[in-house]
Amino acid sequence: MNEKPSLLIIGNSNVGKSSITRLLLPNPRKFKGKIGKHPGSTLLIKPITQIDLPYKIIDLPGFGYIRRASHRREEHIKKQIVIHIEKHHQDYFFGLVVINILRIKDEIEKYFIHNQETIPLSFELIKFLREFDIPIIVIFNKIDKVSNLDKTKSIKTFIKSAEIYELNLVHLDDHEFHNKAEIPYLEFSALKKINIEKLKKIIQKFLKEMF
């Protein structure tokens, strides 16, 4: 029983991937992965396993928004991730696409509203994972940092723009498990542990579905 299925955690740098990873671990103290002061804290693609955890976690390095990083390193990380997923997509039973709720407005404005030729990276990422049939949930992290009004606005902006790219996002509570056209989303705070139980539950659901 060495081959546990894998959970993918993916998203831009500094969105809170490693923080979420830690929350999912039965023994967080043993987690050596860094929670970053600076974006780009996680650099290696290395599965995290713990005895009491029924799956492996792949906390991917983040890309984008690394102001200090060189363009070349950035491209290198992206390429690494693409190669990794192409090679290992069958190991994944579920993926968490983590978005920093504070960055949504900027990303959509820059890559969608002001330039219709480009596709926001978040959508590109979601489409990429879906091509490999990896079921996903979109996690809007860091909601502790925004007002309720801004939270609602940002999520609405994201959902509306996603529709243009034929991505149909539905709140986890309203999401129909077996409807593969729907992508569930959840507002989240790794800092305040908001909705951690809901997240754990959906992960378990997809894990069971595997067998």
Ligand SMILES: Nc1nc2c(ncn2[C@@H]2O[C@H](COP(=O)(O)OP(=O)(O)OP(=O)(O)O)[C@@H](O)[C@H]2O)c(=O)[nH]1
């Ligand atoms: N306020 C707030 N801060 C958070 C939350 N989640 C993570 N952070 C902080 O955001 C910073 C980045 O968190 P990480 O978990 O290292 O982010 P990451 O996505 O793993 O970053 P990379 O490894 O660089 O890709 C850290 O300072 C965290 O403490 C959250 O929900 N709320």
Ligand SMILES: [Mg+2]
């Ligand atoms: Mg990290």
